[in-house]
Amino acid sequence: MHPYLLLGASLSLASQASAACTRAQLQDAVTAYINAQASGQVSTITALASSSINYTENDAVLDITKGVLAQPITIDFNRSMLDTTQCATFTELTAATSKHPYVIHTRMLFADDKIATMQSVVTDDGDWAFNATGHLAWTKQEKWDPIPEAKRDSRDVIKAAGDAYLDSWGDGSVKVPYGTPCARLEGGSYTGGGSRASANTCKMPQFPQPFKITNRRYVIDEEIGGLDIFNNFPFIEKTKPDGTPSSNFIRVEGGSIRYIHEATACATRNCGR
Numbered sequence: 001m002h003p004y005l006l007l008g009a010s011l012s013l014a015s016q017a018s019a020a021c022t023r024a025q026l027q028d029a030v031t032a033y034i035n036a037q038a039s040g041q042v043s044t045i046t047a048l049a050s051s052s053i054n055y056t057e058n059d060a061v062l063d064i065t066k067g068v069l070a071q072p073i074t075i076d077f078n079r080s081m082l083d084t085t086q087c088a089t090f091t092e093l094t095a096a097t098s099k100h101p102y103v104i105h106t107r108m109l110f111a112d113d114k115i116a117t118m119q120s121v122v123t124d125d126g127d128w129a130f131n132a133t134g135h136l137a138w139t140k141q142e143k144w145d146p147i148p149e150a151k152r153d154s155r156d157v158i159k160a161a162g163d164a165y166l167d168s169w170g171d172g173s174v175k176v177p178y179g180t181p182c183a184r185l186e187g188g189s190y191t192g193g194g195s196r197a198s199a200n201t202c203k204m205p206q207f208p209q210p211f212k213i214t215n216r217r218y219v220i221d222e223e224i225g226g227l228d229i230f231n232n233f234p235f236i237e238k239t240k241p242d243g244t245p246s247s248n249f250i251r252v253e254g255g256s257i258r259y260i261h262e263a264t265a266c267a268t269r270n271c272g273r
Ligand SMILES: *[C@@H]1O[C@H](CO)[C@@H](O)[C@H](O)[C@H]1NC(C)=O
Pocket: 054, 055, 056, 061
């Protein structure tokens, strides 16, 4: 081969290598994010970010130094996912004992080794079924341990399970691979637990009108069978029938949905319901 071609081949390998992310790098970003939110020191996360980072809270573009990250929050519990295929992370923060309680879902996307996009669904008092105390009590009881390698589902299987769940809200004919058991945590309200702990309590009845859930943004982590879908949820918020910021964080085991956590931001108290 001509030396220039060889050089080209090795350069393209090198750029592929730098575009891929390692779990270690993504974990560092997640740790920095949690520390930034716990301390209110935004610089802890902007140190890893592009200077032109696109930062949104509940779909509104904000200056990252002016948002929820700038205030210290007592974080009682957190779960994260690392998506090495997309160079992306997802984190759920439960802050029940904080002066201002929150449940926050955040996705971060890397480009050129820097955080280029951060999007959060920030929920607090008045948001859909919000109760951080309940959220904390239930999430702590769940097991989202790493799935043994031989038993892991593919990204496609995990994504299809989450998509079917969202599709089923507006179209009751969609078959959703619910597991038994399956439990859903919406704000602070739980469908499982107690005598229902071994049942599938996730099944959603169809909403009173058909709709399609758009603007789906995914983070997938095969290691924990995890998936999050940021989306614009129609119908629920009376003043925003076309969709309100929402996130569904789902665990899939052996192709079936085990857990669902929903965080939905309302424009009016409890979405006007
Ligand atoms: C930032 O992201 C929002 C939401 O995706 C998008 O509407 C906006 O155009 C982006 N801004 C820039 C400067 O890219």
